[in-house]
Amino acid sequence: xxxxxxxxxxxxIFGIGxxxxxxxxFRLTVGSNADGTTTGNRISAAFKxxxxxxxxxxxxxxxxxFVQDILLQKHIKKQDRLxxxxxxxxxxxxxxxxxxxxxxxxxxxxxxxxxxxSMNLWLVLAGLMVLTGLGVALYRRYILKVSRxxxxxxxxxxxxxxxxxxxxGMLMEIIKLxxxxxxxxxxxxxxxxxxxxxxxxxxxxxxxxxxTPLSLxxxxxxxxxxxPANIATKQMxxxxxxxxxxxxSKHCSVAVAYDTLGNDNILPSERxxxxxxxxxxxxxxxxxxxxxxQGIYLCTNCDRCxxxxxxxxxxxxxxxxxREALIQKKLPVDLMLTPFSYFRGLNHQRIGxxxxxxxxxxxxxxLTSGDDFSQATLDAPIVLDHGDNExxxxxxxxxxxxxxxxxxxxxxxxxxxxxxxxxxxxQQSLDLLxxxxxxxxxLGLKDMATGSKMLWNCLTCYQCQEHCPxxxxxxxxxxxxxxxxIEDHK
Amino acid sequence: MMKYTLFVGCNIPARVQQxxxxxxxxxxxxxxxxxxxxxxxxxxxxxxxxxxxxxxxMAARNLALAEKEGLDMMVLCKCCFGSxxxxxxxxxxxAALQKEVNTFLAKEGLSYSGKTAIKxxxxxxFHDVGIKKIKETISSPFTDLNIATHYGCHALRPxxxxxxxxxxxxxxxxDLVKVTGAKSVEWSLxxxxxGAPLMGVNDKLSMDLAGKKLADCKAANADYICVGCPYCQMxxxxxxxxxxxxxxxxxxxxxxxxxxxxxxxxxxxxSEEALGLKMNMLDITxxxxxxxxxxxx
Numbered sequence: 051x052x053x054x055x056x057x058x059x060x061x062x063i064f065g066i067g068x069x070x071x072x073x074x075x076f077r078l079t080v081g082s083n084a085d086g087t088t089t090g091n092r093i094s095a096a097f098k099x100x101x102x103x104x105x106x107x108x109x110x111x112x113x114x115x116f117v118q119d120i121l122l123q124k125h126i127k128k129q130d131r132l133x134x135x136x137x138x139x140x141x142x143x144x145x146x147x148x149x150x151x152x153x154x155x156x157x158x159x160x161x162x163x164x165x166x167x168s169m170n171l172w173l174v175l176a177g178l179m180v181l182t183g184l185g186v187a188l189y190r191r192y193i194l195k196v197s198r199x200x201x202x203x204x205x206x207x208x209x210x211x212x213x214x215x216x217x218x219g220m221l222m223e224i225i226k227l228x229x230x231x232x233x234x235x236x237x238x239x240x241x242x243x244x245x246x247x248x249x250x251x252x253x254x255x256x257x258x259x260x261x262t263p264l265s266l267x268x269x270x271x272x273x274x275x276x277x278p279a280n281i282a283t284k285q286m287x288x289x290x291x292x293x294x295x296x297x298x299s300k301h302c303s304v305a306v307a308y309d310t311l312g313n314d315n316i317l318p319s320e321r322x323x324x325x326x327x328x329x330x331x332x333x334x335x336x337x338x339x340x341x342x343x344q345g346i347y348l349c350t351n352c353d354r355c356x357x358x359x360x361x362x363x364x365x366x367x368x369x370x371x372x373r374e375a376l377i378q379k380k381l382p383v384d385l386m387l388t389p390f391s392y393f394r395g396l397n398h399q400r401i402g403x404x405x406x407x408x409x410x411x412x413x414x415x416x417l418t419s420g421d422d423f424s425q426a427t428l429d430a431p432i433v434l435d436h437g438d439n440e441x442x443x444x445x446x447x448x449x450x451x452x453x454x455x456x457x458x459x460x461x462x463x464x465x466x467x468x469x470x471x472x473x474x475x476x477q478q479s480l481d482l483l484x485x486x487x488x489x490x491x492x493l494g495l496k497d498m499a500t501g502s503k504m505l506w507n508c509l510t511c512y513q514c515q516e517h518c519p520x521x522x523x524x525x526x527x528x529x530x531x532x533x534x535x536i537e538d539h540k
Numbered sequence: 541m542m543k544y545t546l547f548v549g550c551n552i553p554a555r556v557q558q559x560x561x562x563x564x565x566x567x568x569x570x571x572x573x574x575x576x577x578x579x580x581x582x583x584x585x586x587x588x589x590x591x592x593x594x595x596x597x598m599a600a601r602n603l604a605l606a607e608k609e610g611l612d613m614m615v616l617c618k619c620c621f622g623s624x625x626x627x628x629x630x631x632x633x634x635a636a637l638q639k640e641v642n643t644f645l646a647k648e649g650l651s652y653s654g655k656t657a658i659k660x661x662x663x664x665x666f667h668d669v670g671i672k673k674i675k676e677t678i679s680s681p682f683t684d685l686n687i688a689t690h691y692g693c694h695a696l697r698p699x700x701x702x703x704x705x706x707x708x709x710x711x712x713x714x715d716l717v718k719v720t721g722a723k724s725v726e727w728s729l730x731x732x733x734x735g736a737p738l739m740g741v742n743d744k745l746s747m748d749l750a751g752k753k754l755a756d757c758k759a760a761n762a763d764y765i766c767v768g769c770p771y772c773q774m775x776x777x778x779x780x781x782x783x784x785x786x787x788x789x790x791x792x793x794x795x796x797x798x799x800x801x802x803x804x805x806x807x808x809x810x811s812e813e814a815l816g817l818k819m820n821m822l823d824i825t826x827x828x829x830x831x832x833x834x835x836x837x
Binding site: 305351398410 | 736748
């Protein structure tokens with residue numbers, strides 16, 4: 051009676067959780083790619099999408115993915131043999147226990163019924179396999195300390211609940227032979243833990259047993275040209291498919307920036323954790339927003355995370371959607387004025403013109419509002435008593451950037467600058483020309499030196515520096531000025 | 541046998557795969573052994589304008605990995621090349637900085653002393669292999685083919701740091717083109733920037749600069765523009781393609797861009813698949829029509 055009641059409670063929570071997760075997939079979005087579509091639209095788009103893959107060509111692809119990536123998990127083996135062994139031990143043995151032990155009332159196997167004793171042996175063996183797998187997981191996380199592998203509460207819960215289920219089960223099998231009373235207690239514990247794991251499954255990392263295969267299958271037949279409504283739904287599902295295995299962070303091209311800046315959001319696996327929370331509640335604090343903006347923009351779009359993801363998640367597209375949504379918030383993103391923007395420029399046709407321009411204008415306005423560059427101001431006599439020595443010293447000596455002192459205003463730098471040449475009204479378009487910036491530095495006029503549009507339109511092509519007869523490190527000085535400007539606007 | 545550790549950077553594996561493919565095919569033909577290292581990460585180039593320390597550590601970590609292998613580095617991208625050279629230069633000048641870098645690297649069991657030479661692919665072909673040896677491998681030279689060489693800023697300048705070639709009158713790339721039988725045309729904007737560093741920041745300016753260069757090499761009667769950097773290649777291939785559609789320029793006014801090992805590879809008789817000719821956005825398979833047919837007789 052109590053047992054039946056517990057089963058129904060667990061199944062109800064599981065069912066509600068499942069419906070809740072599924073509804074999130076069709077209700078929420080990571081980016082703005084499904085703006086204007088309703089949940090109904092997205093559900094019907096999903097059915098249409100599924101109908102469109104019911105042909106021989108697509109089904110062959112899906113069949114191949116099912117065998118190679120879902121059953122054999124070849125992609126994990128390719129990257130990390132130890133992790134593959136770990137996962138295969140848990141995966142195969144757990145599936146075995148699920149089918150032949152947990153569902154033994156439903157799935158009757160005549161073969162095992164005839165050899166009941168040997169069946170028990172099978173159970174113990176499977177239990178040992180799962181425990182070995184969990185041991186490897188703990189070894190990786192706590193002893194091997196795989197570089198940049200972060201362990202969250204959820205990771206630990208997953209390991210512990212599985213371990214508890216298996217240990218209680220094995221203990222039960224041993225005790226069963228002796229005292230019936232203590233067998234009862236341990237039986238209840240085993241049942242309780244198993245049902246707890248089942249009830250919490252849709253809310254936990256173990257949900258990936260459904261979502262990860264789905265993600266692998268969906269990404270095998272979808273690309274960025276698929277219906278935007280389906281992409282939005284798929285991206286929500288991908289958030290649930292992520293197991294926080296950290297393979298992406300291990301291979302991330304900019305992981306070193308995490309080491310120097312200490313911002314978790316630079317690591318792709320941690321960005322996923324952020325996004326899971328963010329999709330449910332998009333109102334976040336300014337501090338958190340600044341951190342995630344830096345994290346998600348500090349990306350060279352090298353595609354490595356997407357290539358290595360064992361869950362087959364199309365991280366490249368996920369970042370693209372999330373990045374566009376996150377930079378639309380009013381906070382200026384200084385990294386937008388660096389080569390990190392190249393990928394965005396290359397894909398500007400995929401972004402609406404207004405959506406493309408606004409965040410760029412925000413950061414440009416913030417970083418170039420340091421001084422008034424009107425003709426009247428430029429013509430007015432400069433008061434030199436506020437020369438900023440500290441600012442000049444900040445330009446450092448390691449690259450001889452103090453070389454600005456040697457400038458005699460021959461204007462060679464401005465003459466060879468391809469940006470200056472490109473504008474008929476260069477002074478108006480750029481506020482200051484390169485030689486004027488160098489003079490501002492020499493005069494200690496910090497706001498003037500760091501606030502002109504010229505600075506942020508510098509290509510870093512080094513023509514100016516190469517052609518300076520006085521050896522002034524013009525481009526290097528510009529780079530330093532940019533750093534100072536960013537620092538001042540933080 | 542020449543042996544290098546290959547540094548491909550971020551853009552090539554994601555967007556300009558044909559460059560690596562062709563470079564490997566050519567290197568193979570020339571007896572250059574390339575060692576892979578999956579541990580390499582971003583060179584630091586995009587960080588230079590926003591965080592100098594991060595830039596240095598990113599670059600230094602790669603340099604340390606190369607040093608651990610005890611091999612010189614072959615760099616395909618000119619921005620990676622310039623960035624790694626710049627970091628090595630800064631570290632070399634500043635003992636305190638070197639110490640800071642090494643403290644950072646020690647966490648991963650790495651160290652950097654400055655032993656590894658950082659070489660661009662074109663430099664290796666010109667200096668380490670040599671024009672004479674390359675000439676011996678040319679089996680199907682081009683004829684009547686005009687190529688505009690684009691040197692790329694971050695290899696040429698600042699010349700005291702990069703030491704790639706003469707910064708105002710370079711010749712290395714032109715010589716490498718001439719050995720294939722093609723003619724290297726003279727054009728006035730040859731040493732100017734392709735505009736890539738401002739793509740995504742000021743797209744109009746970036747495209748204006750690329751457009752000017754393309755018009756200039758067209759005026760110099762070039763059939764193709766030839767580059768040795770993924771940024772320049774994306775600018776003259778994908779961005780030019782965008783410009784053709786967005787700016788309403790005539791399709792027949794285009795000047796396709798080719799990465800150098802594709803050009804050299806064709807002259808060596810390497811198949812177009814092994815050079816990834818079809819991976820370019822603007823059609824360059826027409827290049828094969830410039831190959832001399834009489835040599836086959």
